[in-house]
Amino acid sequence: MRKVVVKKQREAMSAYGLDLLIAISPENFAYGTGFVVPSQPLMRWRHAICAVNAAGTSGIVAVDMEETTVRGKLPHSDIRIWGEFTEDPMATLAQLISDLGCETGKVGIELSYLPTSDFQKLHALLPKADFIAADKIFDDLRQIKTPEETELLHRLSRISDNAIGASFDAVTPGMTEMDIASALTRSVYEQGAQDFKLMIVATGPRSELPNVGPTKRILEEGDICRVEIFSVINGYHAGVCRTASVGDPPKKASEIWANLVECKYRVLDAIKPGASAKRVYESFIEKFSELRLPPISFVGHGIGLHLHEDPYLGKYDDYELKEGMVLGIEPLVYQSGYGFGLQLKDMVAVTNNGTKLLSDITNTDDLYRIS
Amino acid sequence: MRKVVVKKQREAMSAYGLDLLIAISPENFAYGTGFVVPSQPLMRWRHAICAVNAAGTSGIVAVDMEETTVRGKLPHSDIRIWGEFTEDPMATLAQLISDLGCETGKVGIELSYLPTSDFQKLHALLPKADFIAADKIFDDLRQIKTPEETELLHRLSRISDNAIGASFDAVTPGMTEMDIASALTRSVYEQGAQDFKLMIVATGPRSELPNVGPTKRILEEGDICRVEIFSVINGYHAGVCRTASVGDPPKKASEIWANLVECKYRVLDAIKPGASAKRVYESFIEKFSELRLPPISFVGHGIGLHLHEDPYLGKYDDYELKEGMVLGIEPLVYQSGYGFGLQLKDMVAVTNNGTKLLSDITNTDDLYRIS
Incomplete structure (x- = not known):
């Protein structure tokens, strides 16, 4: 169990008057423990659960086929194993709740x-619990x-950012989207990511x-190429998107890109502790609306697990x-009306006086150039 | 909506006395419609729902940002769109349930x-529904x-099977697991898969x-290489695993492999309409137990969405x-005690008189050879 997270959870329990806090989704299990049980996100019935009581005592519920992984990661924890075909995880959880008082x-x-x-079973087993x-x-x-989370998200941001740059550098006109994808995924793993999500290669x-x-x-001169990928380690994600042109970009693409770049800097300037997220969006939309395209309803969001x-x-x-806070910032235009879409997605941490760019490898002031 | 699936759903509703059948998981939404809403599996709150009543009238609930995709795929359907930040999908669903009588x-x-x-909200909105x-x-x-489903699973099985063969053929001693992965993922996309899941490259x-x-x-002479991948199209999966040796395999690996191959044929021989799945397993375990290793608790399972x-x-x-039925059959040994694991996973359809191998590209009678 991660001590700093347990501490935060105990403070929240105290604020809400809770006796116990139970994580049951893959992301909140990972939040409490620092790792993902491999089959939990793939097979929803293979519940992995992490509970902490108000005194800070904790317990884990995991399925038998993941027992060695869970015990290996949490050698000193109270781990309760349920058999996939022979037992019900809610019975194991009910027992843990009782044992935690x-x-x-x-x-x-x-x-x-x-x-x-599952809730119906749990409620029937513990009818007096609220x-x-x-x-x-x-x-x-x-x-x-x-x-530590911000540091990991910085590492992941650089993996995604580096990988996209490497994929653009690996291709020339006449090669294909597959060549981009191949260099992209290879780079993500080579830099130590465990997995990736949502690879977009759209040219x-x-x-x-x-x-x-x-x-x-096949890539042709004048193509616009939108490439995005989320690198994953221990359940944490960092998504970065870069846009390139093959040779010289269409003039209209450069104009739209300049707007998106200005939007990015405007958003980075507006973000600081105490700022209103809605007002940051409004500042963005003011510049973005010069494009006279359908507005997007958000320009950024938290990102992590x-x-x-x-x-x-x-x-x-x-x-x-x-x-x-760590945010993904993404001014974007899908349907520009000119036959191409453009997207600029960066990862940003909110610092004590402003922001720190986490996807800090590629210079995005101009469209990336494939030649 | 897929007519043949709606017909099966109506027969089931009649058998169970149901007035309405609602699919809400990504896999059962795909079952009714033939496609996956891209963000539904990634963001659980972006519900996509597919309902059919006893008369065969159907309706779809989808989130606003997926509206164009859903309308494009289902141009003649009754589609109800809910706004991600402004509406509750359960209110939209409750209205659909009412409109379907x-x-x-x-x-x-x-x-x-x-x-x-969500259930609590839905129940509060429709307190008289059972x-x-x-x-x-x-x-x-x-x-x-x-x-059609079996045909797609055949196609996917061949994509996975071909891709693993291509990845083994692409490498020589001195190259790395990354080189296997790179050829593997590239081949999966080149053959037309939309995505892949659970890539295992373990050498x-x-x-x-x-x-x-x-x-x-780095691959070395005598290495055993376990490679598995699930190719994905429209939410359907086909997982195939192949094991190779770099140069000559260790003698013990060939012995264990011969057992796994015999297990495979034994299982294929035992599968036919009317057979007991448990007895197929028992027939497998009889041969497998000659390995004097911890037994596995199943040798196969259904596969599809x-x-x-x-x-x-x-x-x-x-x-x-x-x-x-379409089954994944997987005799395997993770910890053999000799420093390597071996796995042989095939895709199989149950036919009117036996089985048809769907992962029918690679000859697995001997370990695949990387040289």
Whole structure:
């Protein structure tokens, strides 16, 4: 268990009057323990659970086929193993809750993750426990990263940023989106990522499509190439997007890009502790609206154990920005009306007096050039 | 909507006395529609829902940012869009349920997927509806693939199988696991897969580790190389695993491999409509136990819209095997005690009189040879 996270969880329990706090989603399990149980995100029924009581005593529930992994990562923890085909994880969890002294207590648990049928079983096993939605507690705690989390997100940001640059450098006109993808994924692993998510390789007219992978499309002079990838280590993500032109870019692409770059600097300037996330968005949209294209509803969001997490820098909810937040900032235009899309996504940490760029490898002031 | 699936769903509704059947997990949404909403598996709150009533009338609920994708795929469907930051998908779903005439009806829904807090909202909006767990209905329907599903799984099996062969052919001693991974992922995309899951590249002593990605480890003479990958199209998966030796394999590896190959043929011979899945497993374990290693608890499982689905060929539950099932068959040894692991995973369809091998590219009678 991660001591600093347990401490934050205990403070939250005290504030909300909880006796126990239970993480059951892959991201909050990883938040408490520092690692992802490999099959938990792939097979939802293979529950891995991490509980901490108000005194700071903790316990873990894990499925038998992940026992060696979990014991290896948490050698000194109270680990309860349930058999995949022979036992119910809710029975194991109910026993843990009782052993932690909370069978009649106020138990915070992720009700926006816990499936209904599991909750029904748990409630039947512990009818006197008062189960309360703790989703917002985790969301709020995770908004402020520890220095170690920020350092990992910096490392991941550089992996993504480096990998995209390497993929652009590896190709010339006549090669294909596959060649970009191949260099990209290789670089991500070579730099030590455990995995990646959401690889987007969208070139030429395909650059208008939001979430598409690579095809055999051949790169031609004048193409716009949108490439994004999220590198992953221990459940943490950093997504970076870069846009390149093959040879000289279309004039209109350079004009739109200049707007997106100005948006980026405007957003970076506006972010600081105490700033309103909504007002940062409004400052962005003022510049962005010069493009006379459909506005996007947010220009950034928290990032860490999930691709998107609080806070959002958008037109709806507001949040106060705070030191320790890590944000993905992404001014973008999918359908420009000129046959190409452009996107500039960076990773940024909120510092005591402003921001620190985490995806700090590529100079994005001009479109990257493939030649 | 896929007509043949709607027909199967209506038959199931009739058998269970349901007025409505609601798919809410990514896999069952894909089952009803034939495609995956890109962000649904990545961001659980971006619900995409597919409902069919007893008369066969259907409706779709989708998040605003996926509207163009969903309307493009289902141009003639009743599609209800909810706004990500401004609306609650359960309100949109409740309206759809009412419009389909089921607000006081018996409504089957995936309670093992639907989060507790969403169910609480839905129940409050439609207090007179009788919500019933429909998870088993979907699991049972999906056990028997349509000819189109089997054809797609055949295509995916060949993509995975071909890609692993290509990755072994691309490397020589002195190259690294990264070189295997690079050729592997490239081939998967080049053959038309949209995505892949669970890439395992485990060579030398690392071949003992269950779920590990590639590293910079250099291939040496005598290494055993375990490589697995699941190719993905429209939410369907096909996982294939092959094991190679760099140059001559250790004698013990050839002996264990011969056992695994015999297990494979034994399992293929035993599978036919009407056979007991448990007895197929028992036949396997009889041969496998000659290895005097810890037994594995299942040798196969259904596969399709999920990496693992019913039926399992294992020691616990039993299932009657039926024509139309598609199975992953995987005799394997992780920790052999000799410093290497071996795995042979094939994709198989149950036909009217036996089986058809779907991963039918590589000859696995001997260990694949990297030289």
